[in-house]
Amino acid sequence: MQRKPGRGVAIVGAGMSKFGAFPGLATRDLFVEAFRELLASVDKGFDARDIEALYIGNFSSDLFEGQAHTAPIMADWVGLTPRPATRVEDACASSGVAFREGLIAIASGLYDIVLVGGIEKMTDLPTARVTDTLATAADVTYETPAGFTFPGLYASMATAYLHAYGATPEAFLKVGLKNHENGALNPKAQFGQRIADIIEARKASAAKKGKPIPTWADELAFLNDERANPVIAWPLRLYDCSPISDGAAALLLVSEELARRFTDAPLYVIGSGQASDGATHDRPTLTGIPAAQRAAQLAYAMAGVTSADIQLAEVHDCFTIAEIMATEDLGFFAPGEGWRAAIEGRTARTGDRPINTSGGLKSKGHPVGASGAGQVVEIWKQLRGEAGARQLPGEPCLGLTHNVGGTGQTCVVHIFERR
Amino acid sequence: MQRKPGRGVAIVGAGMSKFGAFPGLATRDLFVEAFRELLASVDKGFDARDIEALYIGNFSSDLFEGQAHTAPIMADWVGLTPRPATRVEDACASSGVAFREGLIAIASGLYDIVLVGGIEKMTDLPTARVTDTLATAADVTYETPAGFTFPGLYASMATAYLHAYGATPEAFLKVGLKNHENGALNPKAQFGQRIADIIEARKASAAKKGKPIPTWADELAFLNDERANPVIAWPLRLYDCSPISDGAAALLLVSEELARRFTDAPLYVIGSGQASDGATHDRPTLTGIPAAQRAAQLAYAMAGVTSADIQLAEVHDCFTIAEIMATEDLGFFAPGEGWRAAIEGRTARTGDRPINTSGGLKSKGHPVGASGAGQVVEIWKQLRGEAGARQLPGEPCLGLTHNVGGTGQTCVVHIFERR
Numbered sequence: 001m002q003r004k005p006g007r008g009v010a011i012v013g014a015g016m017s018k019f020g021a022f023p024g025l026a027t028r029d030l031f032v033e034a035f036r037e038l039l040a041s042v043d044k045g046f047d048a049r050d051i052e053a054l055y056i057g058n059f060s061s062d063l064f065e066g067q068a069h070t071a072p073i074m075a076d077w078v079g080l081t082p083r084p085a086t087r088v089e090d091a092c093a094s095s096g097v098a099f100r101e102g103l104i105a106i107a108s109g110l111y112d113i114v115l116v117g118g119i120e121k122m123t124d125l126p127t128a129r130v131t132d133t134l135a136t137a138a139d140v141t142y143e144t145p146a147g148f149t150f151p152g153l154y155a156s157m158a159t160a161y162l163h164a165y166g167a168t169p170e171a172f173l174k175v176g177l178k179n180h181e182n183g184a185l186n187p188k189a190q191f192g193q194r195i196a197d198i199i200e201a202r203k204a205s206a207a208k209k210g211k212p213i214p215t216w217a218d219e220l221a222f223l224n225d226e227r228a229n230p231v232i233a234w235p236l237r238l239y240d241c242s243p244i245s246d247g248a249a250a251l252l253l254v255s256e257e258l259a260r261r262f263t264d265a266p267l268y269v270i271g272s273g274q275a276s277d278g279a280t281h282d283r284p285t286l287t288g289i290p291a292a293q294r295a296a297q298l299a300y301a302m303a304g305v306t307s308a309d310i311q312l313a314e315v316h317d318c319f320t321i322a323e324i325m326a327t328e329d330l331g332f333f334a335p336g337e338g339w340r341a342a343i344e345g346r347t348a349r350t351g352d353r354p355i356n357t358s359g360g361l362k363s364k365g366h367p368v369g370a371s372g373a374g375q376v377v378e379i380w381k382q383l384r385g386e387a388g389a390r391q392l393p394g395e396p397c398l399g400l401t402h403n404v405g406g407t408g409q410t411c412v413v414h415i416f417e418r419r
Numbered sequence: 420m421q422r423k424p425g426r427g428v429a430i431v432g433a434g435m436s437k438f439g440a441f442p443g444l445a446t447r448d449l450f451v452e453a454f455r456e457l458l459a460s461v462d463k464g465f466d467a468r469d470i471e472a473l474y475i476g477n478f479s480s481d482l483f484e485g486q487a488h489t490a491p492i493m494a495d496w497v498g499l500t501p502r503p504a505t506r507v508e509d510a511c512a513s514s515g516v517a518f519r520e521g522l523i524a525i526a527s528g529l530y531d532i533v534l535v536g537g538i539e540k541m542t543d544l545p546t547a548r549v550t551d552t553l554a555t556a557a558d559v560t561y562e563t564p565a566g567f568t569f570p571g572l573y574a575s576m577a578t579a580y581l582h583a584y585g586a587t588p589e590a591f592l593k594v595g596l597k598n599h600e601n602g603a604l605n606p607k608a609q610f611g612q613r614i615a616d617i618i619e620a621r622k623a624s625a626a627k628k629g630k631p632i633p634t635w636a637d638e639l640a641f642l643n644d645e646r647a648n649p650v651i652a653w654p655l656r657l658y659d660c661s662p663i664s665d666g667a668a669a670l671l672l673v674s675e676e677l678a679r680r681f682t683d684a685p686l687y688v689i690g691s692g693q694a695s696d697g698a699t700h701d702r703p704t705l706t707g708i709p710a711a712q713r714a715a716q717l718a719y720a721m722a723g724v725t726s727a728d729i730q731l732a733e734v735h736d737c738f739t740i741a742e743i744m745a746t747e748d749l750g751f752f753a754p755g756e757g758w759r760a761a762i763e764g765r766t767a768r769t770g771d772r773p774i775n776t777s778g779g780l781k782s783k784g785h786p787v788g789a790s791g792a793g794q795v796v797e798i799w800k801q802l803r804g805e806a807g808a809r810q811l812p813g814e815p816c817l818g819l820t821h822n823v824g825g826t827g828q829t830c831v832v833h834i835f836e837r838r
Contacts, residue, residue, distance in 0.1 A: 005527045005528050006425045006526075006527055059487065060481050060487050062482050062555055063481050063482065063487075065559065066555050066559050066563075067555055067559040068478065068479050068481075068482075068508065068556050069508070069509060069510040069555070069556040069557075069824055069825050069828055069829070071509060071829070072509070072695035072696060072697075072824075072825075073558065073698075075695045076695070076696070076697040076698070076828075080695075081694075081695045081697055082694040082695055082696055082710055082713050083694070083695060084519075084694060084695060085509075085695040085829070086507060086516055086520065086693075087508040087509060088505060088506070088507060088508075089487065089488070089506040089508055090490060090504075090505060091487060097505050100503075101505065101520065101523075104523060104524050104527045105523050105527070107425075107528065107529065108424045108425050108523045108524070108526035108528075109423070109424050109425035109527075110423075110424045110523060136481055136485050136486055136487040136488070137488040138488075139486075139492065140484065140485050140486040141447075141486075144485075274505075275500075275501040275502070276473075276490070276491035276494045276495070276499075276503060276504040277495070277500050277501055278491070278495040278500055279492075279495070282495075290501065405491075406488050406491075409488055409492070409495075410490070410491055410504070
C-alpha cells in the first residue's frame with residue numbers, strides 16, 4: 001500500500017529558537033537562532049557547507065511580514081547560498097511537509113545532507129489580522145465568507161464531538177492543563193506557566209483565609225467563568241486555544257548510511273504519510289480528521305509498526321479538541337474514547353500514552369510554519385534522553401509526530417526510531 | 420559535481436489554461452482547465468486516479484486572492500484527494516521548482532505518477548497592489564524600503580548592462596518585438612498581437628497618404644516615444660515588461676520505465692539544476708544572474724550536454740533585459756554578446772538559437788506561479804511537433820527551460836529530450 005522510498009534517512013541534528021513574541025526580530029533572525037542550536041547539536045560536529053539543499057516550511061510570511069520567497073533568504077542568512085532553497089507551504093503543516101520533502105530528496109539520491117526548517121513570525125500584526133491571515137488556510141470561497149475563522153471551525157468540530165460521544169468540555173480543559181504542565185518544564189515554551197498554578201494559588205489563598213479549600217468541581221466552575229477563561233468560540237475557551245507565536249526550528253537530515261559519521265545516536269525516520277482533503281464543510285464527519293487517519297495508516301504501513309507500538313507522540317493541538325481527535329485518528333484510542341483518556345490522565349507524562357511532552361502547540365507556542373519542525377525537535381530530544389525535567393522514563397525508542405494544515409486539508413505523520 | 424537522481428522521469432501529458440485576465444474565475448477554475456487539457460493530451464489515455472501526488476507551484480494566492488493552502492484545494496477540484504498535495508513557492512520560479520520536486524519525488528521511489536501544476540490569479544487586484552505584491556519576492560528589509568519594485572530592480576540590471584557592454588535599448592525592443600511575433604501564433608497567449616503590426620499600420624497609412632515610408636530609425640523613434648511606449652523604469656518601457664496575468668499549467672510526470680504505457684512520444688527530463696542567491700543589492704554583478712549560471716551548469720552536467728546542444732529554450736523574460744541576460748547565463752552567447760544576438764535576430768524562430776517560441780512571459784503572459792510550468796508545456800509541444808503555426812522546423816529533440824524567482828534569488832533550469 002505504501003511503498004518505501006529508495007533509501008533510509010536519519011536525523012543527526014536539531015535546533016529551535018525560543019517560541020514567543022519577539023518584536024524587532026524577523027523570521028530570518030529566528031531561523032539563525034535555530035540553526036546555531038542545530039550546529040551545536042551535532043555530536044561529532046560537521047562543516048555546514050556540506051549541506052546540499054534546504055526545505056523551508058513557512059505558512060505565510062507573505063501576509064505576516066510582507067515577505068514572500070523566504071527560502072533563499074534563509075539560505076543566505078545561514079551562509080548556504082547558492083544551494084537550492086525551496087519553500088513548502090501547506091498551512092500549519094508546512095514544516096511537517098517540508099520535512100517529508102527533505103526525506104524524499106535524500107531518498108532520490110540527489111542529496112545526502114539536507115537542512116529542513118520551519119519559520120513563522122506572527123506577532124507583528126494585530127490579533128484580528130492574525131486571525132484573518134490564519135483564515136486564508138480555510139476555503140475563502142465557501143468557509144470564510146460564511147463567517148468562519150479557525151476558532152469557529154474547530155468549535156464546530158468540538159460541538160459535533162460533544163454531541164456524538166456525550167463528552168464534556170472538562171476533557172478539553174484537562175488537555176490544556178496537561179500541556180501547560182509539560183510546557184512549564186520546557187525552557188523554549190512561550191507560555192510555560194502551569195494553569196494548575198492558578199488553582200493552587202486559589203487553594204493557598206483559601207487555606208490562608210480559613211475558607212473551605214476549593215474542590216475540583218469548584219475549580220472547574222472557576223475555569224468556566226467568563227472572566228477567568230472567556231469563551232472564544234463555544235465550547236472552546238481561552239485555555240483551549242494555542243497562542244499567536246514567533247519561532248523557528250531546524251533539522252539536519254542525512255542518508256542513513258552516513259548517520260554515524262555525525263552522531264552515535266541518530267534518529268531514523270521509519271515512517272512518513274501525507275494526505276489531503278477538501279474543505280471542512282465537505283466532509284462526511286466532523287468528529288475526526290480523515291486526512292490524519294489516512295496519513296497515519298500510510299506512516300504505520302511504511303514503518304511496519306502499529307499505533308500500539310508508539311511510545312510518545314507530538315500531536316497538532318492547535319485547539320484542545322484537536323488533540324483529542326488526534327489521539328483517536330492516530331489509533332491510540334477508539335473513536336469517542338479520546339476525551340475519557342484525557343480526563344483519566346492517560347496522555348500525561350505519567351500516563352500510558354504520553355502526548356505533547358513539549359507542552360504542545362498550546363503551551364510551547366504555535367508559530368504555524370515552524371510547528372511541524374518543532375514537534376520533531378521534541379521527539380529528537382525525548383528519544384535521545386535529552387528532554388531534561390520533562391524527560392520520559394524508560395528510554396523510549398519509538399515516537400511519532402502529527403501535523404495538521406487547516407482543519408485537515410493537509411495532514412502529515414512521521415515515525416522515528418532510536419536503535 | 421551533480422549527481423543523477425535514482426531513476427529517470429518522463430513527461431507524458433501537458434495542459435494549460437489560456438493566459439490572460441479572467442474576472443470571475445479563481446485559480447482553481449484555471450487549474451481545472453489546464454488539467455482537462457492535460458487529460459486529453461495523454462496519447463494512450465489513463466485513469467486520473469492513478470496519480471499518486473501533486474506538487475503545485477504558486478507564488479502568492481495569499482496576497483492575490485486571500486487564499487493560502489492552495490495545493491489541497493487543487494487536489495480537491497480535480498478529484499484527487501486524499502493524495503498528498505504540496506504547494507511549492509519560490510516566487511516566479513514556483514512551478515519550475517514544483518516541477519523539480521515532482522522529479523525528485525518519482526526518483527525517490529515513493530511515487531510512479533505525479534501531477535505538477537502551476538497557478539496564479541493576479542488580475543483581481545488593482546495594478547499598484549499587484550506591483551506591491553510582486554515586490555514581496557524581493558527583500559523587504561533591504562530592497563523595497565529603498566523604493567525598489569521589480570521594474571526598478573530589473574531597470575538597474577538593464578542600466579548596468581547598457582553601461583558594461585555599450586549596448587543600446589534597441590536590443591530590448593527587439594526582444595519584445597520578437598516575442599510578440601511568436602505569441603501571435605500561440606492561441607494561449609494573453610497578448611498575441613504583433614508589435615510589428617503597429618509599425619506596419621503606420622507604413623500602410625504613410626503609403627496611403629503618399630508620405631515617405633518610415634524607416635526602422637523612424638520606427639525606433641516612434642517606439643521610444645513616451646505616448647506610444649511610455650517609460651516604466653528607465654531604460655525599460657511598456658513593451659519591455661511582461662503583463663499581469665491569470666493562468667494555470669499542468670504536467671504529468673511518470674517514472675521513465677512507465678512512460679511508453681502512456682505515449683509513444685514521451686519527453687525525458689535529462690537535466691535539472693536549482694540554485695539560490697542573496698538579494699539583488701548583495702551580488703558581485705548586475706549584468707547577469709549568478710543563480711541562473713549555476714543552475715544551468717548543474718543541469719548541463721546532469722544531462723551530459725552543453726549549451727551548444729540545446730535547440731530551443733523558454734527563458735524567463737519577465738523583462739526584455741532578463742531574456743538577454745538569460746541567453747548569456749545559459750551559455751548561448753558570451754557575456755555582453757546577448758544584446759547583439761537579439762538585434763541580429765539570432766533568437767527569432769528563424770534564427771540559429773530560437774528563444775521563447777511560445778511568446779515568452781512577455782507576450783504569452785506571466786501568471787507568476789504558473790510561468791515555469793507553462794514553459795515546459797511549450798517545450799512539450801515543440802519537441803513533439805505539436806506547436807502549430809509556430810512549430811520549429813527540423814524536428815528538434817533537445818529543449819531547455821529557465822525559470823527565475825525574484826531577481827535571481829532562485830533559479831531553476833531543466834533540460835528535455837525526445838528520443
